Amino acid sequence: MRNQLWFLIVIIALGLLLSIHSQAKIQSSVQSEIKATAANQIIELNKYLGGAEGKLNNKPALNFKFTNASGSPENTCSIITTDNYLRHSKNRLENINLSESNFYFDCQWNGTYYFLSNRYRTYAEVIIKQPDSQFPMSMHIEAKLVSLTGERVEIISGDISLRRKPR
Structure with missing residues (x-):
């Protein structure tokens, strides 16, 4: 016992x-x-640098570039989306952990490349606001990206007008 x-x-x-x-x-x-x-570093975008036509997965695409108030050419974020996805997105683009092959978002900021990943919790969401008589077309951006070294960054913006301002 x-x-x-x-x-x-x-x-x-x-x-x-x-x-x-x-x-x-x-x-x-x-x-x-x-x-x-x-x-986490937070980047606040508020300036549209312009857009261009391109390709994504061998499909016609649009590429939009943004920066912050300093407008430094080495600090930019890019949205690239296929024409078809943009037309059928109901004004909301979303990519969670690389789940969407027709929309991609990345940033080159202070010498570091940030991107969407399927190995880390990342996402990008863009809400497109259609123009009306008072306001031009604009985009609202939110994202969480990662670098090759695992450094994370959060991207935020207000409504950024897609009308380029004269330099």
């Missing part, structure tokens, strides 16, 4: 140690995620 009691105490102690170890790993993982989120 004494041996059974001792064996039961050892099993309970081992279970408690494993539980404490698991909780420590979970807490460490959560803290790492919080640090990674806190370290």
Whole structure:
């Protein structure tokens, strides 16, 4: 009986140690995620640089370029979408973890290339606001991208007019 009691105490102690170890790993993982989120860079786009025709997956596409108020030529973000996807998107372009092959978003910012990935949680969403008598066509952009080194960046914008302003 004494041996059974001792064996039961050892099993309970081992279970408690494993539980404490698991909780420590979970807490460490959560803290790492919080640090990674806190370290995210935020880029606010507010200037349309222009558009061009091109190709995406060998289909006719449109390419739109944006930057921020500084307008630095080495800091740009690009939207490229096929004509067909743009026409049938109901004014909302979306790509989550590279789920959409007809729409892509990336940025070249301060010497780092940021992109959509299927290995990390990334997404890009563009809401297109159609023109009316008061306002030109505009785009609202939100994205979370990653670099080759795992650095994350968040892209935000207000409504950016697609009318190019004279330089």
